[in-house]
Amino acid sequence: MFQRGAFPLCPTDNGLIFMPLTFDLPLSSQLSEVDMILHKATDEILHVELSNFSDPFNKITYSSRMQELQRYIEVHPDLCVIDPLNNIKPVLDRLEIQQILLGLEALKPKGCIIRGPYFLKVGNFNEANLVQKLYEAKLSLPCIVKPQVACGVSDAHKMAIIFDVEDLKNLDVPLPAIIQTCWKLSVLKLQEYVDHSSTLYKFYSLGEKIFYAVKKSTPNRSILMNLRQGVGPLVFDSLRSLPIANESRHHLDGKSSDNKNKDLNFELVQNAANWLRRVLNLSIFGFDVVVEDKSGDHVIVDVNYLPSFKEVPDDIAIPAFWEAIKNKYENSKNPIS
DSSP states (O other), X not given: OTTTTOSOSSOOTTSOOOOOOOTTSOHHHHHTTOSEEEOOGGGGXXXXXXXXXXXXXXXXXXXXXXXXXXXXXXXXXXXXXXSOHHHHGGGGBHHHHHHHHGGGGGGOOSSSOEEOOOEEEESOTTOTTHHHHHHHTTOOSSEEEEESBOSSSTTTTEEEEESSGGGGTTOOSOXXXXXXXXXXXXXXXXXXXXXXXXXXXXXXXXXXXXXXXXXXXXXXXXXXXXXXXXXXXEEEETTTTSOOOOOEEEEETTBOOOGGGTTOOHHHHHHHHHHHHHHHTOXXXXXXXXXXXXXXXXXXXXXXXXXXXXXXXXXXXXXHXXXXXXXXXHHHHXXXX
């Protein structure tokens, strides 16, 4: 966002002025002049520690400069922060996000539903009763295996697609791990989708405004079978190693003439975005949605904090970004009772 001119030093149309912080000078003298703090603490994580298999994160270690900022925030509780560090913790833990997404059932939409993917947490890929657990979790093959820690560690994006239960044996993915229905592949069980790649909808929530882009995602099953290079799981880095198309199309408030969006229920996803914003108490976040072909289920497969919005044009994303920040500040000073 910095390269796109989202943080101008001169006043924006809605009266914002951005001031970069330097840690070469005392924070107190700099922050005495500001009304709010905007950060992306997820880029400042050095280490994430899991206390044990059943508990959430025990400790998140930030960089020294982020720790300094954190101390300042703690002694100035009235300072508006976008967003509080405790609020972003759920997006660091894939298991916690999965459990939060279970609450989408409360929306009770008519027609198709929106939900998180079926999942199972495992601590040992060689468990004797793992097959039974997969069945009880409504998981069918192929499945995708993800580390529980979503960011802040070097192998947070190391994942695997398994095509057979035997693929789980001695699988080289960090534990604890989450096994999910392979949301990008399950539609390819149907014959008519064998020769088509999957479609991913990247949603962005900027305050109360919702944007999305349509992207090419994981290729079809026949390509993945070739990528396996023999028997075994397909291990990859989700940030870079799977082949995807570069094509994307942006949309505002669900308006689109693209036929490929005919299966997307924008109102359904918008309601879910508003629900997520309230539950997570985040001002700016993103999430990925796929539409399961057979059922029409809309499945939220990923949630992240302060995304780049690179698929949304500057003249749309940046004003909405500024508006979300201004509204957050005004609401913090005049909270709704």
